[in-house]
Amino acid sequence: MAEKIRVIVDAFGGDNAPLEVIKGAIRAVDELGVDITLVGDEEKVRKCAADNQLDISGVAIHHAPLVMAVETEPTKILKEYSESSMAVGLRMLHDGEGDAFVSAGSTGALTVGATFIVKRMKGIKRCAIGMVLPTTKEPCMVLDIGANSECRPDMLVQFAVMGSAYMNKLQGVENPRTALINIGAEPTKGRDQEVETYKLLGNAPVNFIGNIEAREIPLGGADVAVTDGFSGNLVLKTYEGMGKLISAYLKDMFGGVTGKIAGLFVLKRINAMRKKLDYSEYGGAPLLGAAKPVIKAHGSSNANAFFNAIRQAKLYIENNVITEIATALEEIKARSSEENNNG
Amino acid sequence: MAEKIRVIVDAFGGDNAPLEVIKGAIRAVDELGVDITLVGDEEKVRKCAADNQLDISGVAIHHAPLVMAVETEPTKILKEYSESSMAVGLRMLHDGEGDAFVSAGSTGALTVGATFIVKRMKGIKRCAIGMVLPTTKEPCMVLDIGANSECRPDMLVQFAVMGSAYMNKLQGVENPRTALINIGAEPTKGRDQEVETYKLLGNAPVNFIGNIEAREIPLGGADVAVTDGFSGNLVLKTYEGMGKLISAYLKDMFGGVTGKIAGLFVLKRINAMRKKLDYSEYGGAPLLGAAKPVIKAHGSSNANAFFNAIRQAKLYIENNVITEIATALEEIKARSSEENNNG
Numbered sequence: 001m002a003e004k005i006r007v008i009v010d011a012f013g014g015d016n017a018p019l020e021v022i023k024g025a026i027r028a029v030d031e032l033g034v035d036i037t038l039v040g041d042e043e044k045v046r047k048c049a050a051d052n053q054l055d056i057s058g059v060a061i062h063h064a065p066l067v068m069a070v071e072t073e074p075t076k077i078l079k080e081y082s083e084s085s086m087a088v089g090l091r092m093l094h095d096g097e098g099d100a101f102v103s104a105g106s107t108g109a110l111t112v113g114a115t116f117i118v119k120r121m122k123g124i125k126r127c128a129i130g131m132v133l134p135t136t137k138e139p140c141m142v143l144d145i146g147a148n149s150e151c152r153p154d155m156l157v158q159f160a161v162m163g164s165a166y167m168n169k170l171q172g173v174e175n176p177r178t179a180l181i182n183i184g185a186e187p188t189k190g191r192d193q194e195v196e197t198y199k200l201l202g203n204a205p206v207n208f209i210g211n212i213e214a215r216e217i218p219l220g221g222a223d224v225a226v227t228d229g230f231s232g233n234l235v236l237k238t239y240e241g242m243g244k245l246i247s248a249y250l251k252d253m254f255g256g257v258t259g260k261i262a263g264l265f266v267l268k269r270i271n272a273m274r275k276k277l278d279y280s281e282y283g284g285a286p287l288l289g290a291a292k293p294v295i296k297a298h299g300s301s302n303a304n305a306f307f308n309a310i311r312q313a314k315l316y317i318e319n320n321v322i323t324e325i326a327t328a329l330e331e332i333k334a335r336s337s338e339e340n341n342n343g
Numbered sequence: 344m345a346e347k348i349r350v351i352v353d354a355f356g357g358d359n360a361p362l363e364v365i366k367g368a369i370r371a372v373d374e375l376g377v378d379i380t381l382v383g384d385e386e387k388v389r390k391c392a393a394d395n396q397l398d399i400s401g402v403a404i405h406h407a408p409l410v411m412a413v414e415t416e417p418t419k420i421l422k423e424y425s426e427s428s429m430a431v432g433l434r435m436l437h438d439g440e441g442d443a444f445v446s447a448g449s450t451g452a453l454t455v456g457a458t459f460i461v462k463r464m465k466g467i468k469r470c471a472i473g474m475v476l477p478t479t480k481e482p483c484m485v486l487d488i489g490a491n492s493e494c495r496p497d498m499l500v501q502f503a504v505m506g507s508a509y510m511n512k513l514q515g516v517e518n519p520r521t522a523l524i525n526i527g528a529e530p531t532k533g534r535d536q537e538v539e540t541y542k543l544l545g546n547a548p549v550n551f552i553g554n555i556e557a558r559e560i561p562l563g564g565a566d567v568a569v570t571d572g573f574s575g576n577l578v579l580k581t582y583e584g585m586g587k588l589i590s591a592y593l594k595d596m597f598g599g600v601t602g603k604i605a606g607l608f609v610l611k612r613i614n615a616m617r618k619k620l621d622y623s624e625y626g627g628a629p630l631l632g633a634a635k636p637v638i639k640a641h642g643s644s645n646a647n648a649f650f651n652a653i654r655q656a657k658l659y660i661e662n663n664v665i666t667e668i669a670t671a672l673e674e675i676k677a678r679s680s681e682e683n684n685n686g
Binding site: 134135136146149150183190191214216217218219230231233234237238239244245248249252253254258259261262263264265266270273276 | 414477478479489492493524526529533534556557558559560561562572573574576577578579580581582583584585586587588589591592595596597601602604605606607608609612613616619
C-alpha cells in the first residue's frame, strides 16, 4: 500500500479560521484519504471543534502559539512570528514532516516564508502565485497574482515555464497556450518589461502565443497568462469584483414574484453559473517555484475552498509538478548555454 | 439665441467607420441640436450615405484624404499622416473651427495628436484617458486607461484632479470619492509609484479616500480610481472581458425551451442589465488634460456609441470641465508654493 500523502494546514489563516479550516480538513481526511496536520493554537482548535460538535479525532494537531495577521509586515514571519502557525507549518514542510502546506493567511508573509524557510527550487529567481480563473472555455492560469509587485523579464519567463508545467500536469492541458498580458497584440506594445519579455518568451520552452489583452482572458484566449504581481493582482481582483457585480445583478433579476418564477425555470443553470464563477471550486493558488508544494487559499475561504485547496495540494504531489518544472528549467539553461557557445 | 455647439467627428475612426459614424452624427444633429462636421474622404462619406439611404444634408463634411490606421505607429500622425482624418480634425479643433473632437481611432495616435496639435492645458504634464465604468452603485471613472503606460506620481495626482473635476461637473457627483488603485488598502502597499502617489494625494485638492483594490471598483467603492495607463488598461479590459463572459453565460441560461420561458418573465431586466454593462451607453472616454475637449470613442463603437460620445462632448463644453480643471491646478500650485514658503 502506498503511503498516505501528508498535508500540513495552517489552522489560523484566513477570515474564517479556525472553524472553516477544521471543517475542510475533516472532509479532506474522509474523502481524499490524506493525512492532515492542523497547525496552530491547540487549545483553540480543540475548543472550536468541541463548540461546533466536530469530531477531529482523525486530524493531527501541531501546536503553534502565534498568528501571523494579514496586516503584519511580511518579513516578521522570520523572527518575531517564527512561532506563528504559518511559520511553524512551513518549517514542518521544510523538515519533511509533511508533503505540502496550505494556508489562507497573508500572501506577503507566505511568499517570504516559503522563500526563506522552504527555499526556492534550484535556479528559480522568484516564487510566483498562480491563480486558475474561469473563462467561457477552459480555465486559465494567471501569474503572478501578487507575490512580486515588480519583476524582471527573466523572472516572467520562469513564471511562464512554471505556469505551463502546472496547467499541463494538473489540469491536463496539452501544450498550454502561454501568453504575455499586455495592452495590445503587437510585440512593440507595453512597457520595456513587456517588450523585453516578449523577445525572451519566443525562445523559451513553452508554447508562446504572443501578447494577450486582459479582455481575452475571460474569453479563454490563453491557458497561461503571465505578468508581474501588481498587474496580475489587478486582473484577478477585477475578475472577482465583476463576479460580485454580476451576482448583484442576478439577484435583482430573479427578485420579486415574476423574477422568482423565472428563477424556478433556470435554477439549475443559475447555480451552475454561480459555481463557475466561484473561486472556492478552484481550490487555492500554488506558490510556484517553492522547493515543495505550498498552496495559498483565498483569504475568505470557506470549508469547501479549504477542501479544494487540500485536494489541489494532493494533485500537485501526485503529478510531480515540481519535477516537471525542474526539467523545463534545465532546458532553458541548456538552450541559453548552447546559444552562448554558438554566439 | 446661443450659438450652437460645434462638434468635429473623425469619420474614419473605429471598426465600423464610416457608416456608424454617419448614423450617429445624423442622430446627434437631430436630437442634440449641435453642428457636426465629419472629417474624412468626402467622396467615400457621400457614397456610404447614399448606399445606405442616409440623408446627410444636415451634416458638414471636411475633406481629409488619409486614414490613421490602428496599427500605424502613433507618432506618424504628426508627419506622414498629417492629412489623415484624425490629424485634420485635431487641427480644426486647435484652430477654433469646432468646439470639440470625437474619434474612435487609435488611442496612441489620438494621444500624440491631441498633445502636439491641440496641446495640453497649462501645467498639465500628461493627458490621461478617463473611462466611466458601470458599478453596482454609481458609475466610476478609471484613469488613465491607456494614454501613458508609465507615469510618475505627480502625473497621477494631476489625473486625480482631472477625473474628480470631470465626475463632479459632468456626472454631478458631489465631492467625488477619489482613490488610488492598489493591491491593498495600507499606505505602504504597492510599488514605489503607489507609495509615493499615496503621500501626494493626501495633500491634493481632491476627496482622497485612500487605496482601492480593483475588486472594489465594480462594487462602487470610488467615484474616481487613479492609476497608470498600463494598469488602467488591464482593469478596463478585464471589465470588458468579464462583461462578455457574463453575456455568454446568460445566453446559455436563457437558451432552450425552459430558458426561453424564464427569459420572457425577466426580459426587461435582462435588457436593463445588458444596457448597464454596455459601454456604448456611456459615450466615449475624454482625453483629460488636452487644451480643448477631445473624446475617444470605443474602437468598436456603433451609431449609438457615437451619438453618446457626441452628447458627452456637448456636456463637456456646457459644463466648463476644462475651466474647472484649470482652477484645481491653480490650487495645487498655490498649496505647493505655500508649503515651500513654510518649509
